[in-house]
Amino acid sequence: MDPIDQKFLKLGAEFAPGQEVRQGTDDIEINGEKISGTFVDFSHGDVDAFPPIPGAIDHFNEGVELGAEQAYTEYRGSIDIRESLAKKLTRFTGTTMDADKNLIVTPGTQGALFLAVGSTVSRGDQVAIVEPDYFANRKLVEFFDGEIVPIQMDYDQTETKAGINITQLEEAFMSGVKLFLFSNPNNPAGVIYSKGEIQAIANLAEKYDVTVIADELYARQVFDGRSYTHYCAQENVHPEHVITIIGPSKTESLSGYRLGVAFGSTTIIDRMEKLQAIVSLRAGGYSQAVLQSWFDEPVDWMKTRISQHQAIRDDLVALFKAADGFDVRPTEAGSYLFPKMPPLRISIQEFVKVLRLQASVIVTPGTEFGPQFTNSIRLNFSQDHEAAVDAVKRIIQVAEEYRA
Amino acid sequence: MDPIDQKFLKLGAEFAPGQEVRQGTDDIEINGEKISGTFVDFSHGDVDAFPPIPGAIDHFNEGVELGAEQAYTEYRGSIDIRESLAKKLTRFTGTTMDADKNLIVTPGTQGALFLAVGSTVSRGDQVAIVEPDYFANRKLVEFFDGEIVPIQMDYDQTETKAGINITQLEEAFMSGVKLFLFSNPNNPAGVIYSKGEIQAIANLAEKYDVTVIADELYARQVFDGRSYTHYCAQENVHPEHVITIIGPSKTESLSGYRLGVAFGSTTIIDRMEKLQAIVSLRAGGYSQAVLQSWFDEPVDWMKTRISQHQAIRDDLVALFKAADGFDVRPTEAGSYLFPKMPPLRISIQEFVKVLRLQASVIVTPGTEFGPQFTNSIRLNFSQDHEAAVDAVKRIIQVAEEYRA
Known part of the structure; x- marks a missing residue:
């Protein structure tokens, strides 16, 4: 097979979130009636149920009014906006940064992840990634010809820490891993790394000279008043050894504007800009203006948003806990649930297709987050509350019908 | 040196268009007074001098109103918008296409180029690129570890064809080139490939099984009533062997919305979508709605825009032709001039810095378009007419002061 064919064979997007309309369903047989x-x-997430930050569109329109200055920014983003972001992100994370040297605005956090991995991984480099973790992490490493070293996370074992296997991580680092890439809060499990876990990772990364990319996309949506530890703010983390990724696409519902931010190592940010120059030039110029609304939401707006999500979580967790054969760890931060299902007589990919056709519910199969999660599904519960509750009842009903 | 350092050393963006503010100028000594x-x-281009298509922003705002449906499209773009685009692009190019299989919406044409090259080039593949041609082509091939086979274009030799060296192209194809990547109209030279040249390229590509990426970004802005030949529409071109790239960032001034389109080979479009899934997910959802205004401009608006650019071209060409030691081929399509300058006693990179500091004029050094263009500069003349004329006078004056 042609090397390029091989490469793209691994990059399948059929089961990626949002791509369900491209799934082949000719082979799917429905067992029973359609469930209305x-x-x-x-x-x-559903940005109709949870709309964007108030005033976001006004900033966009002001950007258009500004004209050329806003349309053609530096590739790393408008300096005014980067300066404002640096202040906000310093306040949020406790890390200091130079707006001109340590920060880049990207088209979505996906854009930031791509640039960060492309700027740190070359052929044959070993990269440690957590299982389960964000579905694109694995694909990114494979695309840049890196070698994946999986690190297990026993996310269902405990509620006082994420459950990353630190022993396994040290073995991986010892054996030559150059980069560790992880999301915190974890996507899909919705768990937060404890302070102890973060410090253990930092100690190991510094000891073995490993660069860390920390994806903090959901770090603002923390439930139950839990505490959150920013990797980049740890005293023993060298500022050149870390890139943090964050953006307003989730809790703030600005996904349609395609905005993300990466900050950290001067060297890596420089590379990311060089790469952005050939990938997409810059985050949309007018969209960049929308970042003014970020971290500047009405206080009550964020508070309400978080408590609304927490309430949806509570209802969905209760449903899954009560269902025979299901189990789920309650989300600590972010909008994801990653329930385990009872054994089925069809594959998880088939179940996902059946669920869509029979019950009008779309979920993402666990296998997108690690090959071993053949019995889990991921739900983004940033949805209309009532509709989400009803849809989870349908998931449970369909699972019952296809039980092994 | 670390392989990743080596890779990024080749990816310098300091002299890339729009990045001038990042140029080091500590070493620059100005000879003479500042010229006001x-x-x-x-x-x-200056989108203040030539603003976006009327109503573009309204489509964006309607997209925001539509909400979730517009924010989260398939990675290849909203099917409604792709269907409308397929019709428009069929009309424009004379090529038929399936909206679902043969077309992808990307964040800018830069995004399309990146995805197209990333979907066709793997390590060690030989890629033919024209010199001079768009500055990112070379960098893209290098980033994907391809090997560049340069094809010379004697753009100043003739006004009846672009001047590509067809003999050299055949030799390159014979020796194993897999991909040919070219812009038509050519950026930076502003020339159009003749029908004969396009057909010769098509014959060779089919004979030697070479995939072609044709960048037609400026194909709508043709001067002097010239005819333009679409590569993809040639009878002997197999539809699976070509990707065409186009977008509304230039003549239509929609660059701030970051929109591009690629159409052609089903296989390559599929790969491009898989790659987009990890690069940036999709072109900004709300921005996609703006594509409704594209190819739907008031007739007179496009006509006027083209004639205004033609008038600026005429004035700038006359200035360069009259200046001692300068020479330039008049632009046939697009907004670029690529004049040759008299021999200077400073490098072209230093001249570009001096020009900015001494005369408040930014141009791009010829070396961005091929290493041998040490004596040329590129100008995008989509500017305020009067200001552009005055700025070219300052270019000529500064060149005179630094003449060898």
Whole structure:
């Protein structure tokens, strides 16, 4: 096979969140009646149920009014906006940064992840990634010809820490890993790394000279008043050894504007800009203006948003806990649930297709987050509350029908 | 040196258009007084002088109103918008296409180029690129570890064809080139490939099984009533062997929305979508709605826009032709001039810095378009007419002061 064919064979996007319409379903046989109910797409949040930050569109329109200055920014983003972001992110994370040297604005956090991995991984480099973790991490490493070293996370074992296997991580670092890439809060498990875990990772990374990319996309949506530890703010982390990624696409519902931010190592940010120059030039110029609304939301708006999500979580967790054969760890931060299901007589990919056709519910198969999660599904519960509750009842019903 | 350092050393963005503010100038000594005049940035078009398509922003706002449906499209773009685009592009190019299989919406044409090259080039593949041609082509091939086979274009030799060296092209194809990547109209030379040249390229590509990426970004802005030949529409071109790239960032001034389109080979479009899934997910959802205004401009608006650019071209060409030691081929399509300058006693990179500091004029050094263009500069003349004329006078004056 042609090397390029091989490369793209590994890059399948059919089961990626949002791509369900491209799934082949000719081979799917439905067992039983169609179950009626409001269509719910748990593959991503519903920005109709949780609309963007108030005033976001006004900033966009002001950007258009500004004209050329806003349309053509430096590739790393408008300096005014980077300066404002640096202040906000310093306040949020406790890390200091130079707006001109340590920060880049990207088209979405996906854009930031791509640039960060492309700027740190070359052929044959060993990269440690957590299982389960964000579906694109694995694909990114494979695309840049890196070698994946999986690190297990026993996310269902405990509620006082994420459950990353630190012994396994040290073995991986010892054996030559150059980069560790992880999301915190974890996507899909919705768990937060404890302070002890973060410090253990930092100690190991510094000891073995490993660069760390920390994806903090959901770090603002923390439930139950839990504490959150920013990797980049740890005293023993060298500022040149870390890139942090964050953006307003999730809790703030600005995904349609395609905005992300990466900050950290001067060297890596420089590379990311060089790469952005050939990938997409810059984050949309007018969209960049929308970042003014970020971290500047009305206080009550964020508070309300978080408590609304927490309430949805509570209802969905209760449903899954009560269902025979299901189990789920309650989300600590972010909008994801990653329930385990009872054994089924069809594969998880088939179940996902059946669920869509029979019950008008879209979920993402666990296998997108690690090959071993053949018995889990991921739900983004940033949805209309009532519709989400009803849709989870349908998931449980369909699972019952296809039980092994 | 670390392989990743080596890779990024080749990816310098300091002299890339729009990045001038990042240029080091500590070493620059100015010879003579500062020359006053309106600041003109010829590195890209001025969307204040030539504003976006009327109503573009309204489509964006309607997209925001639509909400989730517009924010989260398939990675290849909203099917409604792709269907409308397929019709428009069929009409424009004379090529038929399936909206679902043969077309992808990307963040800018830069995004399309990146995805197209990333979907066709793997390590060690030989890629033919024209010299001079768009500055990112070379960098893209290098980033994907391809091997560049340069094809010379004697753009100043003739006004009846672009001047590509067809003999050299056949030799390159014979020796194993897999991909040919070219812009038509050519950036930076502003020339159009003749029908004969396009057909010769098509014959060779089919004979030697070479995939072609044709960048037609400026194909709508043709001067003097010239005819334009679409590569993809040639009878002997197999539809699976070509990707065409186009977008509304230039003539239509929609660059701030970051929109591009690629159409052609089903296999390559599929790969491009898989790659987009990890690069940036999708072109900004709300921005995609703006594509409704594209190819739907008031007839007179496009006509006027083209004639206004033609008038600027005429004035700038006359100035360069009259200046001692300068020479330039008049632009046939697009907004670029690529004049040759008299021999200077400073390098072209130093001249570009001096010009910015001394005369408030930004141009792009010829070396961005091929290493041998040490004596040329590129100007995007989509500027305020009067300011552009005055700025070219300052270019000529500064060149005179630094003449060898």
